Amino acid sequence: MEVSSQGYTEEECYRRLRDAIIDGTLMPSQRLVEMDLARWLGASRATVRTVLARLEQEGLVERERYRGARVRHVSHEEAVEILEVRMALECLIARYAALRATDEELRRLEEHIAWMRRQYEENDLLSYSDGNAKLHRTIAEISRHHTARRLLDTLNSQSVRYQYRTILAPNRSAASMNEHEKIVDAIRRRDPDGAEQAMRVHLSHVCDTLRGMRSGF
Amino acid sequence: MEVSSQGYTEEECYRRLRDAIIDGTLMPSQRLVEMDLARWLGASRATVRTVLARLEQEGLVERERYRGARVRHVSHEEAVEILEVRMALECLIARYAALRATDEELRRLEEHIAWMRRQYEENDLLSYSDGNAKLHRTIAEISRHHTARRLLDTLNSQSVRYQYRTILAPNRSAASMNEHEKIVDAIRRRDPDGAEQAMRVHLSHVCDTLRGMRSGF
DNA sequence: TGTCACGAAAGCGTTGACAATCCGCGCAAG
DNA sequence: CTTGCGCGGATTGTCAACGCTTTCGTGACA
Numbered sequence: 001m002e003v004s005s006q007g008y009t010e011e012e013c014y015r016r017l018r019d020a021i022i023d024g025t026l027m028p029s030q031r032l033v034e035m036d037l038a039r040w041l042g043a044s045r046a047t048v049r050t051v052l053a054r055l056e057q058e059g060l061v062e063r064e065r066y067r068g069a070r071v072r073h074v075s076h077e078e079a080v081e082i083l084e085v086r087m088a089l090e091c092l093i094a095r096y097a098a099l100r101a102t103d104e105e106l107r108r109l110e111e112h113i114a115w116m117r118r119q120y121e122e123n124d125l126l127s128y129s130d131g132n133a134k135l136h137r138t139i140a141e142i143s144r145h146h147t148a149r150r151l152l153d154t155l156n157s158q159s160v161r162y163q164y165r166t167i168l169a170p171n172r173s174a175a176s177m178n179e180h181e182k183i184v185d186a187i188r189r190r191d192p193d194g195a196e197q198a199m200r201v202h203l204s205h206v207c208d209t210l211r212g213m214r215s216g217f
Numbered sequence: 218m219e220v221s222s223q224g225y226t227e228e229e230c231y232r233r234l235r236d237a238i239i240d241g242t243l244m245p246s247q248r249l250v251e252m253d254l255a256r257w258l259g260a261s262r263a264t265v266r267t268v269l270a271r272l273e274q275e276g277l278v279e280r281e282r283y284r285g286a287r288v289r290h291v292s293h294e295e296a297v298e299i300l301e302v303r304m305a306l307e308c309l310i311a312r313y314a315a316l317r318a319t320d321e322e323l324r325r326l327e328e329h330i331a332w333m334r335r336q337y338e339e340n341d342l343l344s345y346s347d348g349n350a351k352l353h354r355t356i357a358e359i360s361r362h363h364t365a366r367r368l369l370d371t372l373n374s375q376s377v378r379y380q381y382r383t384i385l386a387p388n389r390s391a392a393s394m395n396e397h398e399k400i401v402d403a404i405r406r407r408d409p410d411g412a413e414q415a416m417r418v419h420l421s422h423v424c425d426t427l428r429g430m431r432s433g434f
Numbered sequence: 435t436g437t438c439a440c441g442a443a444a445g446c447g448t449t450g451a452c453a454a455t456c457c458g459c460g461c462a463a464g
Numbered sequence: 465c466t467t468g469c470g471c472g473g474a475t476t477g478t479c480a481a482c483g484c485t486t487t488c489g490t491g492a493c494a
Binding site: 053 | 270273274275282299301302309363367372
Binding site for chain 3: 226227260261262263264282283284285
């Protein structure tokens with residue numbers, strides 16, 4: 001019943017380091033020196049060590065014995081692979097979202113897609129892109145498919161850096177808006193096949209777009 | 218250039234502990250006391266700790282602060298979820314296997330499926346079940362889809378205990394044999410859609426079988 | 435000038451000790 | 465008999481120190 005005044009707990013360190021990698025504070029292939037991280041996080045080296053082990057298992061970090069850890073670099077090819085796997089999993093959760101959505105959740109979905117349309121029409125592609133990510137997260141939540149959700153979380157963390165670009169491809173945003181509305185429509189109709197199909201169409205287009213970008217810096 | 222005489226390395230401990238969990242040497246919800254494991258593995262407590270952290274991230278172990286780690290118990294519902302995710306991913310790799318298989322690999326596949334048929338006809342369901350798992354691993358390998366493969370590995374490790382049962386369901390083995398041959402046929406024809414479809418049919422049947430078993434054993 | 439040995443510094447791996455927390459047990463009060 | 469309380473053992477979390485491997489700069493030598 002005491003507010004621990006001593007450094008941060010492992011879980012907090014994990015979150016903070018993970019976020020730092022995901023939001024780009026720590027760049028790919030940047031070295032992660034345990035002592036530096038320990039000081040930065042206000043924790044011991046041992047704690048940092050286990051956190052790095054977890055992040056390695058998650059695919060965000062690579063470690064080499066006696067040579068330390070670094071932020072893992074995700075190649076273009078791998079980003080495509082990740083997106084393909086995402087496609088498979090998001091189809092699954094779209095199906096379950098259509099089967100399991102409550103009325104309240106449907107209302108939230110519609111509200112959200114309406115908000116996205118506004119951002120789209122105002123040409124605010126950055127907000128639109130955020131809303132995009134959030135829509136996918138919401139659908140995952142509604143699906144109540146714990147296993148698929150957990151995997152999608154880690155996959156997304158690995159490839160966030162690639163996600164912003166596809167929206168910016170020429171003429172992509174109009175199609176994207178349309179595709180997302182089809183997904184929400186199908187879920188609203190409680191049509192699992194339709195939802196899965198709409199999600200498959202959407203993500204296969206994103207896949208094609210990403211594949212079309214050759215090593216986009 | 219020295220054979221390390223000092224205990225086992227982290228990676229070895231990881232493998233050994235992981236295998237012990239997967240093959241059932243360590244039972245679900247069994248406590249994993251760091252000191253005991255350290256002695257058993259011939260490693261330090263710190264090493265065991267990071268290994269446990271990795272296994273937690275992998276979903277094989279659960280840790281509670283100040284209360285230690287235990288082998289995670291996979292519920293029936295979760296086993297179904299895992300199988301559903303597997304279905305999504307295996308369809309993906311079946312597709313890629315059909316696209317990427319070399320002649321040599323096709324030869325290996327045919328050889329393997331012929332071997333499985335022999336076990337099946339001799340009614341050796343245990344060998345058949347092993348061959349089954351191996352067939353899926355081989356297809357994953359042939360697909361060269363690194364990301365999907367990695368995820369499938371961890372998923373399989375979580376649900377091995379459930380895999381043996383589905384084959385033993387009444388009348389299931391005949392259908393299973395047939396379905397597997399269809400998958401291999403499609404890959405041999407280099408027909409990605411067919412391979413994906415055959416895999417989907419196969420695993421949806423397995424799914425149904427597993428769903429039909431209420432709280433198996 | 436190129437290269438090779440060597441030594442120092444950086445940083446990882448391991449150990450042991452100590453602090454914090456949980457859990458089961460006995461005991462007393464209601 | 466039940467409930468609440470405190471205590472000791474068991475186990476985890478944290479830390480600092482030490483040994484080991486890698487890396488990199490420096491100087492001798494061809």
